Amino acid sequence: MKPVYFDNAATSWPKPPEMMEAMVRFNESIGANPGRSGHRLSIEAARVVYEARECAARIIGSPDPLSISFAKNATEAINCVLLGLLKAGDHVVTSGMEHNSVMRPLRFLERQGVGLSIAPCSPAGVLDPDDAMRAVKGNTKVIVVTHASNVTGTLLPLDDLARIARERGIVFVVDASQTAGSIPLDVVRTGIDVLCFTGHKSLLGPQGTGGFYIRKGLEESVSPLMRGGTGSASEFEEQPDFLPDRFESGTPNAIGLAGLAAGIRFVLGLGVEAIREKEAHLTRLFLEGMAGMPGTRLYGPQNVRQRTAVVSFNIVGMSPSEVAFELDEQFAVLSRPGLHCAPAAHRTIGTFPEGTVRFSFGYSTTEDEVRRGIEAVAHISAAYHKRTL
Amino acid sequence: MSGDKTYCVALFDSVSHVMKAEKLLKEADIPYKIIPVPRSISADCGVCVRFLPEQKETVMEALRLHIHVREIREL
Ligand SMILES: Cc1ncc(COP(=O)(O)O)c(C=O)c1O
Numbered sequence: 001m002k003p004v005y006f007d008n009a010a011t012s013w014p015k016p017p018e019m020m021e022a023m024v025r026f027n028e029s030i031g032a033n034p035g036r037s038g039h040r041l042s043i044e045a046a047r048v049v050y051e052a053r054e055c056a057a058r059i060i061g062s063p064d065p066l067s068i069s070f071a072k073n074a075t076e077a078i079n080c081v082l083l084g085l086l087k088a089g090d091h092v093v094t095s096g097m098e099h100n101s102v103m104r105p106l107r108f109l110e111r112q113g114v115g116l117s118i119a120p121c122s123p124a125g126v127l128d129p130d131d132a133m134r135a136v137k138g139n140t141k142v143i144v145v146t147h148a149s150n151v152t153g154t155l156l157p158l159d160d161l162a163r164i165a166r167e168r169g170i171v172f173v174v175d176a177s178q179t180a181g182s183i184p185l186d187v188v189r190t191g192i193d194v195l196c197f198t199g200h201k202s203l204l205g206p207q208g209t210g211g212f213y214i215r216k217g218l219e220e221s222v223s224p225l226m227r228g229g230t231g232s233a234s235e236f237e238e239q240p241d242f243l244p245d246r247f248e249s250g251t252p253n254a255i256g257l258a259g260l261a262a263g264i265r266f267v268l269g270l271g272v273e274a275i276r277e278k279e280a281h282l283t284r285l286f287l288e289g290m291a292g293m294p295g296t297r298l299y300g301p302q303n304v305r306q307r308t309a310v311v312s313f314n315i316v317g318m319s320p321s322e323v324a325f326e327l328d329e330q331f332a333v334l335s336r337p338g339l340h341c342a343p344a345a346h347r348t349i350g351t352f353p354e355g356t357v358r359f360s361f362g363y364s365t366t367e368d369e370v371r372r373g374i375e376a377v378a379h380i381s382a383a384y385h386k387r388t389l
Numbered sequence: 390m391s392g393d394k395t396y397c398v399a400l401f402d403s404v405s406h407v408m409k410a411e412k413l414l415k416e417a418d419i420p421y422k423i424i425p426v427p428r429s430i431s432a433d434c435g436v437c438v439r440f441l442p443e444q445k446e447t448v449m450e451a452l453r454l455h456i457h458v459r460e461i462r463e464l
Contacts, residue, residue, distance in 0.1 A: 035404025038425030038436045046436075050408030066405055066456075232403035234433045242402045242457075 001332040004369045009150050009178060009310045009360030010336055011200045011207060015263065019204060022262035026255045034254045036231040045254050052209075052257035053244070055264035059203070059272065060176070060195055061186035062213045069247035070211040070257060074177040074198035075101040076225070077212040080247060081173055081194050082106065082144065084222035088113030090141040093132060093170075095156060096121040096348040097149040100341045102175055106144075115139070121348045124301045125154030133164050144173040148183065151345040151356065152300030153283070153310035155183070162191035171218065177201060178308055181267045182275055182363075187213050194218070202275070202362070204267055205260030208253050219243050226250070267363075275363050279309035282361045282370050286311055289374035295381040299349050299356060309365075312349075312356035315381045320357045323380060327357070331376035335359050397445055399438045399452070400426065400460045407436050409456050417451040419444055430462060439464075 005013050026048060032039070035046035053065040062068060071077040082105045086092055094106060096118055110116045117135040121127045132143065143165050148155050158174060165172035173194040176185060180195075181202030187195050192213075199209025214222065220241070227239040228249030240246060267275065284304045290296060290313060299312040315323050320337035327333040338355040339346050346352040359373055401407050407423060414421045421440045426433050440448055442463060452458055 035407070035436060043423050043436060046404045046408055047411075050405060050412075053405065066409060230403065232433065232435050234435070235431065240402065244405055245403045 003332040003334055004372055006333060006335050006359040006361065006365075006369075006373060008362035008365070009201065009340075009358065012202060012204055012362050014364065015204050015206070016266040018266050019206065019259045019262045023206065023255050023259040026258035030258075033251055034231075036251070048258045048261065049252060049254055052261040052264075055261045055268070056197070056203075056211060057213070059185070059264050059268060060180060060197065060213055061188055063188065064216070066243050067213050067216060068211055069214065069244040070209070070252055071247075072208055072253065073200070073210040074175060074196050075210075077196040077210055078102055078175055079105050080225040081196065081212060081214075081222060082109065082142070083225060085142055085171060085173075086114045089139065091115035091117065091137045091139045092142045092144060093117050093119060093135045093140055094143070095119050095127050095132070095145045097125050097127065097151070097154060097156065097345045098146055098342065099150055099175065099177070099345070100343070101177070102144055102146065103344050118344070121154075123349050124299070125149045125152040125345065125349060126301060126306070127156050129157050129160035129164060132161055136164065136168060136170070140168070140170050142171045142173055144175070146175040146178065147185075148178040148308045148310070149300075149342070149345050150178050150310060151340050151342050151358065152312050152349060153178075153307035154300055155179075155306055155308065158190050158192070165193070166191050171221075178310065181264070181272065182279060182308060184272045184276065187215075199256070199260040199263070202267070203260060204263030204363070206256045206263075209256040209260040214243070219246055222247075224249070270363060278363065279361055279365075280304045282365055282367065283307065283309045283311060285367060285370050286359065286361075286374060289371070290377065293378055293381065295385045296377065299351065309361040310358060311360075312351075312358050313377070314351070314354075314356055315377070315384060318380075318384055320355045323357045323377075326380045327376055330380070331372065333373050333376045395442070396439050396464045397442050397448075398424070398427065398430070398462050398464060399440070399448065399458050400430070400462065401437065402457060402459060404435055406456055407438060410438055410452055410458075413451050413455055414438065414440075414448065417447070419447055419451060421448075427464065429464075
């Protein structure tokens with residue numbers, strides 16, 4: 001049985017062949033350390049990395065590729081930004097739908113004396129901007145939220161939050177792990193100060209790639225997470241203060257970035273808008289197919305405009321991991337059960353500590369696959385509830 | 390060095406800046422070459438952009454608004 005891959009929110013699969021070809025090409029015919037050595041292959045490697053920077057900038061609306069700093073994933077980017085910005089005595093606001101890649105650095109900072117307020121969200125994961133406003137204090141330095149929940153797909157109101165931040169001189173940080181490549185983004189138009197992204201989800205790059213956009217000038221307020229060799233200003237023993245070298249120490253993942261550039265080009269070729277429409281259609285199909293299914297419970301907003309192609313559900317009485325196991329065993333439908341590294345979000349929607357079963361669709365998911373998923377859930381639910389009668 | 394001023398080099402903060410400069414020069418159709426930073430200028434391990442002295446104004450014009458040029462030197 002051909003597996004149905006519904007775990008694109010963890011990492012996208014399959015990746016476009018262009019991505020793998022770009023990585024093979026890099027290894028076969030370039031391979032050098034980007035920009036470190038000055039010979040032709042080193043320069044060619046630097047070109048590849050710069051092209052990845054251009055691609056990342058284009059897809060999130062950054063006017064300058066040099067405003068993009070690469071990291072190994074969104075987690076490293078988020079840590080760099082939050083640990084670099086916040087100090088004891090500062091205050092930070094976040095939402096009740098965050099992934100642990102935001103919550104854990106914030107809880108760590110809290111123990112260092114940073115004030116933390118969590119704006120509550122509805123059981124569907126929806127954040128009312130007024131609740132975020134109420135959480136703001138005089139010493140609030142940062143508002144950091146996920147753009148979309150990795151549990152329910154719920155989109156957070158970035159425009160309103162950006163306005164709240166801008167009016168008060170607060171730095172607005174967005175975790176776009178779940179949306180870069182699947183929802184149109186424009187950091188300038190929206191007024192986002194820092195946007196963290198990961199390369200291996202909807203940007204269709206390889207694992208081990210990611211980074212962040214930072215508004216020009218703001219980098220001076222962010223102390224780097226790491227310091228080291230950059231291939232620039234080598235006569236000085238102090239870290240350079242300019243972008244992107246300020247945040248990019250050590251040999252980068254050039255082969256991964258070659259793949260990331262190809263992945264993003266593929267996404268740009270399809271069009272983020274077109275991907276969004278396709279995924280919204282698949283999500284609608286799933287939600288309609290599940291509506292009223294006996295013995296099941298669905299989470300997140302009804303309206304597909306308010307969410308990404310991530311859906312969470314449970315079969316009443318069964319644990320999420322049992323359901324996921326049956327989906328895999330009987331139907332080769334691959335899902336992700338449990339807490340999805342987001343205990344805060346599961347508390348908000350009322351599914352802590354058991355969690356949910358999550359399906360996440362991608363650019364290559366088909367209607368047939370979604371139907372197969374619905375039938376599989378219906379079958380498992382019917383069998384279970386018959387057994388317990 | 391003979392002292393003949395046959396080339397200019399533009400120096401930038403980092404290799405990422407050099408890559409951006411390269412794109413701008415390509416777009417403006419200005420001949421250039423990326424070379425290691427000459428030892429006479431700096432012990433840095435980076436690269437810089439070499440071009441002909443008579444192109445200096447055109448190069449400056451192509452780069453000025455888009456990128457921070459650390460220095461232009463005649464060799
Ligand atoms: C909302 C959200 N934030 C952050 C991350 C972390 O991404 P990565 O594991 O690539 O660092 C993920 C995915 O794992 C996510 O879904």
